[in-house]
Amino acid sequence: MVVVLRPNTPKEKTEMLIEEIKSQYAGVACHCTEGTQVTIIGLVGDTSHVDMDSILAHQDIVERVTRVQEPYKMVNRKFHPQNTVITLDNGLQIGGNQVVVMAGPCSVESEEQIIDVARKVKSSGAHILRGGAFKPRTSPYAFQGLRAEGVELLLKAKEATGLPIVSEVMSAAQIPLFQDVDIIQVGARNMQNFELLKELGKCDKPILLKRGLANTIEELLMSAEYIMAAGNEKVILCERGIRTFETMTRNTLDISAIPLLKKLSHLPVVVDPSHAAGVSSLVEPLALAAVAAGADGLIIEVHNDPPHALSDGAQSLTPDQFDKLAARLGEVAAVFGKTLSTRV
Numbered sequence: 030m031v032v033v034l035r036p037n038t039p040k041e042k043t044e045m046l047i048e049e050i051k052s053q054y055a056g057v058a059c060h061c062t063e064g065t066q067v068t069i070i071g072l073v074g075d076t077s078h079v080d081m082d083s084i085l086a087h088q089d090i091v092e093r094v095t096r097v098q099e100p101y102k103m104v105n106r107k108f109h110p111q112n113t114v115i116t117l118d119n120g121l122q123i124g125g126n127q128v129v130v131m132a133g134p135c136s137v138e139s140e141e142q143i144i145d146v147a148r149k150v151k152s153s154g155a156h157i158l159r160g161g162a163f164k165p166r167t168s169p170y171a172f173q174g175l176r177a178e179g180v181e182l183l184l185k186a187k188e189a190t191g192l193p194i195v196s197e198v199m200s201a202a203q204i205p206l207f208q209d210v211d212i213i214q215v216g217a218r219n220m221q222n223f224e225l226l227k228e229l230g231k232c233d234k235p236i237l238l239k240r241g242l243a244n245t246i247e248e249l250l251m252s253a254e255y256i257m258a259a260g261n262e263k264v265i266l267c268e269r270g271i272r273t274f275e276t277m278t279r280n281t282l283d284i285s286a287i288p289l290l291k292k293l294s295h296l297p298v299v300v301d302p303s304h305a306a307g308v309s310s311l312v313e314p315l316a317l318a319a320v321a322a323g324a325d326g327l328i329i330e331v332h333n334d335p336p337h338a339l340s341d342g343a344q345s346l347t348p349d350q351f352d353k354l355a356a357r358l359g360e361v362a363a364v365f366g367k368t369l370s371t372r373v
Contacts, residue, residue, distance in 0.1 A: 030071075030072040030076040030079060030081075030094065030095070030096050030097060031069055031070070031071055031072070031094070031095050031096075031107050031108060032046075032069065032070040032071075032072065032084055032091060032093075032094050033067060033068075033069055033091070033092045033093050033094070033095075034067070034068040034069070034070065034090050034091060034092060035089075035090055035091070035092045036066065036067065038068060038090045039090075042089075043061065043068060043070070043090070046070070046084075046087060046090065046091075047059045047061065047070060050070075050072065050079075050084070053083075054072075054074075054076075054078065054079050056074045056075055057072050057073070057074040057075065057076060057079065058072070058073045058074055059071070059072060059073075060073060060103065060108065062108065062110070062111070064110055064111050065111075067110070069108065069109070069110065071102060071103065071105075071108035071109070073102045073103060073258070076096070081094045081096075095107075099247075099250075099293075100247070100251060100254075101247070101250040101251050101253070101254045101294075102254065103254055103257040103258060103262070104250050104253045104254050104257060104264070104295070104296055105250075105293070105294065105295075106293060106294055106295045108295075109295040110295070111295065112124050112125070112295055112297070113262070113295045113296050113297060114297070115235050115263050115265060115297060117157075117193050117211050117212070117235070118193070118211065119191070119193055121156055121157070121193065121370060122370070123235070123265060123297045123299070123325055123326055124265075124296070124297030124325050125325075126366070126367055126368070127367060127368050127369065127370040127371075128320055128324070128325065128326060128327070128358065128362045128367050128368070128369050129156050129157065129299075129325065129326035129327075129370050130154065130155050130156055130157070130326065130327050130329065130355065130358065130369065130370075131155065131156070131157040131158070131159045131195055131299070131326065131327065131328040131329070132150040132153075132155040132157075132158070132159060132328075132329045132330075132331045132351060133146055133147065133150060133155075133158045133159040133160045133330070134146055134159075134160055134161075134330065134331065134332045134333075134338065134345065135161055135164075135303075135332070135338065135340045135341035135342075135344075136160070136161045136164055136172060136174055136175075136179075136338070136339050136340045136341075137160045137161060137162050137174070137175055137179040137182050138175070138338075138339050139182070140182050140185060142333060143158075143160055143182050143183060143185075143186045144185065144186045144189050144190070145333055146158075146160075146186075146331055146332065146348065147186040147187075147189065147190045147192055148189070148190055149331075149333070149348035149351075149352075150192075150331050150348065150351060151190050151191075151192055152352075153348065153351055153352040153355045154355040154356075154359075154369060155192070155331075155351075155355070156192070156193075156370050157192060157193045157194065157195055157211070157212070158183070158186055158187065158190070158192040158193070158194045158195070159194075159195050159196070159214075159328055159329075159330070160179070160182075160183050160186070160194065160196055161174055161179070161196060161197055161340070162174050162175055162176055162177070162179025162180045162183060162197075163176055163179070163196075163197055163198065163199045163203060164197075164340060165197075165199055165216055165218050166340070171340070172339040172340055177206055179196075180196065180206050180207065180210065183196055183210070184209055184210075187209075187211075193211035193212065194210055194211055195210070195211065195212035195213075195214055195237055195328070196213070196214060197213075197214040197215070197216045198213050198214065198215065198225070198229075199216070200225060201224060201225050201228040204228060204229070204232065207234075210234075211234075211235070212234070212235045212236070212237050212265070213229060213232065213234055213235070213236050213237070214236075214237040214239065214267075215229065215236060215237065215238045215239060215252075216239055217239045217240065217241050217242050217269060217304075218241070218242070220238065220239060220240060220241035220244060220248075220249065220252050221241060221244070221248070221252060223252075223255055226252055226255035226256050226259070227255060227256075227259045228259075229256050229259075229261060230256045230258065230259020230260050230261045231259055231260060231261065232261055233261065233263075234261070234263065235263040235264075235265060236256055236261060236263060236264050236265065237265045237267055237299065237328070238252060238253055238256065238264055238265065238266055238267060239267040239269050239301070240266075240267060240268055240271065240283075240286070241271075242271065242280070243271055243272045244271070246286055246289055246290065246293070249266060249290075250266075250290075250293065250294060253266060253294070253296060264296050265296065265298075265299055265325075265326075266290055266294065266296050266297065266298050266299070267298075267299045267300070267301055267328065268282070268283055268286040268287060268290070268298065268299075268300050268301070268305075268319075268324075269300070269301035269304045269305055270282045270283070270301070270304055270305025270306070271283055278305070278306055278307055278308065278311065279304065279305070279306060279308070279344065280304060280305050280306075280307065281305070282300070282302065282305035282306070282315050282318075282319075284318055284319065284322050286298075287300065287319060287322040287323050287324050288322060288323055291323050297325040297326065298323070298324055298325050298326075299324060299325060299326040299327065299328055300315075300316070300319035300324045300326075300327055300328070301327070301328045301329075302315035302316045302319060302327065302329065303328075303329055303341070303344045303345065303346075304330075304341075304344065306344055307343060307344050308343060308344060309335065309343065309344055309345060309346055309350070312329060312330075312344065312346055312354070313346075313350075313353075313354045313357070316329060316354060316358065317357060317358065317361050320358060320361045320362050320365070320367070321361055321364070321365060323365070327358070329346065329351065329354070330344055330345040330346065331345060331346050331347070331348060331350075331351045332345035332346075332347070333347070333348060335347060355369075
């Protein structure tokens, strides 16, 4: 349920209305969003017994009351009309009018490798270093990542370059290892690991939530709802391609998901063209298309020696290829009224 207040409603009257609603309806939480022109109170929980007329009776401050039909509430743009902008500790913003680029190897393989790639992608304009320490692999015999050591090496690369880092967590037990990681990623396979999502909801840290291999947009939004309902509103949605009947690519990038997510939700949307394509030659056109479709950011795999990468070498760009792509991203962003972030 959404309560839209009249313009210039005094803050004290807003607070009094919220307290009245909470006292009358047990189990209903109120989330207040103050925009430049309108203030909205979002009611979350079992609102079936909430009397809309009693709220509308506050005619001096309430403009209208509507029920939200969608099962997702806190991620819903009806609850929060303005775009959410997530600010990292270094001031970098995700979700504003600037496109943010995350780049780095699929897997952290050594200290030399991750620092070398970090320096090169930074020089090309990347804003965040990506790297996998814990790797969920289809085969139990494939490289599973350096695990805790991989996180430590990412932190060394962060110290060497100043780049914030993003890396994937696979279980709630691993969360303490990510204390100094700037963005925690939830991979496609864990998108509906609801116990993990609830634990991440207790963290005061941005969460990059990837869409599952064959999940709908509504299911992605419901997973984001789990994190936000548990208390963490710093959620970034990621479209990374979905499984279809097509076999020429690893996945199929759902380009329509970008404007749909921007319409349905206020959360930032990032696109992973590397996993969508599975082929390095397709990463650039998909990345450019994502920016044109309205993506707030990209997460791209870059490796200094793709043929010998321990994972996903076929879809990884070389630093030189990434450098050329980064130059073109700014051109496309400008056409659609955006710029590449200049903050690193």
